[in-house]
Amino acid sequence: MRHRVTTWLMAAAAVAAVAHSYSPALTAQTPPRGRPDLQGVWRAWNLAKYDLEDHGAKPGVPAGRGFVVDPADGRIPYRPEALAKREKNYAGTKDPDPWKNSDPLVKCYLPGTPRMTYLGWPFQIIQTPEYVYFVYEWGHKKRVIPIGSKTPPPTDETAWMGMARGHYEGNSLVVNLTNFNSYTWFDMAGNYHSDALQVVERYTPINADTLQYEATMTDAKVFTRPWTIRMTIQRQKDIGLLDYECTAMLDELGIHHTWPRDFDVDH
Amino acid sequence: MSTRTRVVLSIAASTMMLAALSISVLGQAGAVGRPGGLAGVDGEAKSTAPAGPVPRRSDGHPDLTGTFNGSPGGVTHTVILEEHPGGFGVLGGQSLILDPADGIIPYQPWALTERNRRREDANGYEDQVGHCEFYDIGRIHSFTQEYMFSGNNFIIHATQHITRIVPMDRRDHLPPGIRLWLGDPIGHWEGDTLVVDSTNFNDKPRMSLGGDFHGADAHIVERFQMLDANTIKWTMTIDNPKMFTRPWTMTSPALMKRLKPVPDFDVEDTCHEGNVDLVHLKNTYEKAHGPGWPPKPVR
Numbered sequence: 001m002r003h004r005v006t007t008w009l010m011a012a013a014a015v016a017a018v019a020h021s022y023s024p025a026l027t028a029q030t031p032p033r034g035r036p037d038l039q040g041v042w043r044a045w046n047l048a049k050y051d052l053e054d055h056g057a058k059p060g061v062p063a064g065r066g067f068v069v070d071p072a073d074g075r076i077p078y079r080p081e082a083l084a085k086r087e088k089n090y091a092g093t094k095d096p097d098p099w100k101n102s103d104p105l106v107k108c109y110l111p112g113t114p115r116m117t118y119l120g121w122p123f124q125i126i127q128t129p130e131y132v133y134f135v136y137e138w139g140h141k142k143r144v145i146p147i148g149s150k151t152p153p154p155t156d157e158t159a160w161m162g163m164a165r166g167h168y169e170g171n172s173l174v175v176n177l178t179n180f181n182s183y184t185w186f187d188m189a190g191n192y193h194s195d196a197l198q199v200v201e202r203y204t205p206i207n208a209d210t211l212q213y214e215a216t217m218t219d220a221k222v223f224t225r226p227w228t229i230r231m232t233i234q235r236q237k238d239i240g241l242l243d244y245e246c247t248a249m250l251d252e253l254g255i256h257h258t259w260p261r262d263f264d265v266d267h
Numbered sequence: 268m269s270t271r272t273r274v275v276l277s278i279a280a281s282t283m284m285l286a287a288l289s290i291s292v293l294g295q296a297g298a299v300g301r302p303g304g305l306a307g308v309d310g311e312a313k314s315t316a317p318a319g320p321v322p323r324r325s326d327g328h329p330d331l332t333g334t335f336n337g338s339p340g341g342v343t344h345t346v347i348l349e350e351h352p353g354g355f356g357v358l359g360g361q362s363l364i365l366d367p368a369d370g371i372i373p374y375q376p377w378a379l380t381e382r383n384r385r386r387e388d389a390n391g392y393e394d395q396v397g398h399c400e401f402y403d404i405g406r407i408h409s410f411t412q413e414y415m416f417s418g419n420n421f422i423i424h425a426t427q428h429i430t431r432i433v434p435m436d437r438r439d440h441l442p443p444g445i446r447l448w449l450g451d452p453i454g455h456w457e458g459d460t461l462v463v464d465s466t467n468f469n470d471k472p473r474m475s476l477g478g479d480f481h482g483a484d485a486h487i488v489e490r491f492q493m494l495d496a497n498t499i500k501w502t503m504t505i506d507n508p509k510m511f512t513r514p515w516t517m518t519s520p521a522l523m524k525r526l527k528p529v530p531d532f533d534v535e536d537t538c539h540e541g542n543v544d545l546v547h548l549k550n551t552y553e554k555a556h557g558p559g560w561p562p563k564p565v566r
Contacts, residue, residue, distance in 0.1 A: 139428065247539050
């Protein structure tokens with residue numbers, strides 16, 4: 001029998017072999033001593049994914065309180081000229097065609113940080129002395145946080161989830177994120193940032209089954225001052241991580257992944 | 268150059284090769300190149316230190332922690348699991364099938380017909396890897412993996428956003444209504460061998476670029492056996508009476524060899540975000556089949 005195999009398949013495999021042939025080392029067992037134990041499966045059960053600010057009901061969206069604790073008025077401190085883009089972003093989310101919908105999440109792009117945290121899917125934290133791993137059920141995405149690294153992130157690389165450097169402060173894990181691109185949002189309300197974004201995340205256990213999560217955003221191109229969100233995240237006990245292969249679901253809906261990637265030309 | 272840009276360029280390069288030519292791999296004996304299977308361990312996956320005795324965890328079991336790669340140094344069996352000659356971009360190799368002894372996957376006739384249909388050029392667009400979706404749990408053993416333990420879990424980090432979290436302290440699999448791309452793994456020790464037992468698959472993963480598949484009702488048992496400090500032998504036994512005439516066992520293209528780690532390195536998986544050239548594969552598919560997606564599932 002004659003079998004035909006296309007070269008793209010081999011090439012794709014070669015690409016995968018090259019692109020993923022390196023990853024950090026782990027030489028020690030867990031959990032680390034003298035540091036907060038954050039390990040386990042966690043989930044944010046709240047309305048933050050809809051809108052980080054106080055909001056009324058919208059189609060499919062319950063009304064609710066926001067999560068901005070600084071500034072005290074609970075509003076994201078947009079520069080006046082930057083607010084119009086948020087409104088345009090939100091208006092674009094009403095288009096049911098994923099090719100045209102403005103929310104990058106609809107095309108299954110990486111949600112960015114901190115949006116991934118409160119997207120509503122669970123995630124698992126794995127700690128070693130050298131790294132903290134965040135493994136997310138959404139798309140099975142993964143963040144690797146070097147702890148106490150002396151090497152700054154490269155200056156010529158950007159990342160959808162930001163590039164991370166972590167350390168412990170008392171009972172908290174603190175993650176400094178830089179090198180963002182400008183393509184991710186904070187929520188379904190169109191809140192956004194530029195490539196000048198810097199994020200400081202702070203994970204603090206407040207009892208055995210609850211984490212306090214804080215994230216402070218600084219982006220002088222879009223905001224007049226830094227702003228901070230705060231929420232609690234609950235331990236998920238009944239089941240571990242399952243899977244949510246977002247891109248495969250687009251396929252099954254008959255949506256080809258062949259739209260032009262406009263962000264490939266503007267940077 | 269950003270990580271994203273590199274991914275785009277890589278995919279573009281692969282598509283250009285598609286446009287340039289496609290080759291035929293003949294089923295009968297051809298010019299078999301460097302052998303695969305456990306015979307071929309002379310590739311680039313070199314160990315970083317003289318192999319010592321198997322390291323142990325505090326509980327006495329082997330400590331598999333580290334970075335390992337099961338490729339003999341080129342692209343081989345992600346394409347075809349059975350014996351195959353070399354061709355453009357692919358090393359020839361012996362069959363990865365250890366059992367049955369003839370090295371042929373014991374498909375039932377209907378499943379073999381479906382496997383061969385998937386292997387056709389024009390159907391290459393169906394393969395999930397070109398869409399930046401999951402590899403199956405065997406396919407990842409041709410690439411680099413990172414093993415660690417966390418609490419009662421054995422963790423496998425692998426290519427294409429795969430992380431397998433294997434609980435070592437669970438007895439029962441998930442209810443049958445929960446179906447997963449990578450299955451529901453449960454680990455245990457048999458002597459010094461770490462055994463991972465998986466069920467609850469969905470019917471989506473493909474085991475190779477050549478269209479092999481194991482079906483949703485597969486019961487898969489993997490064995491991770493440390494041969495020395497830098498070497499792990501991995502085998503996978505697949506049982507699914509609805510698809511195969513008997514259980515069968517395969518291994519990785521080469522023994523899993525320890526790699527030197529890279530410090531402070533985090534590769535963000537942006538395959539989907541930068542996948543700008545999939546349209547060419549879609550064009551090939553539609554030239555053969557006309558517009559229409561997804562293809563009807565075959566059970």
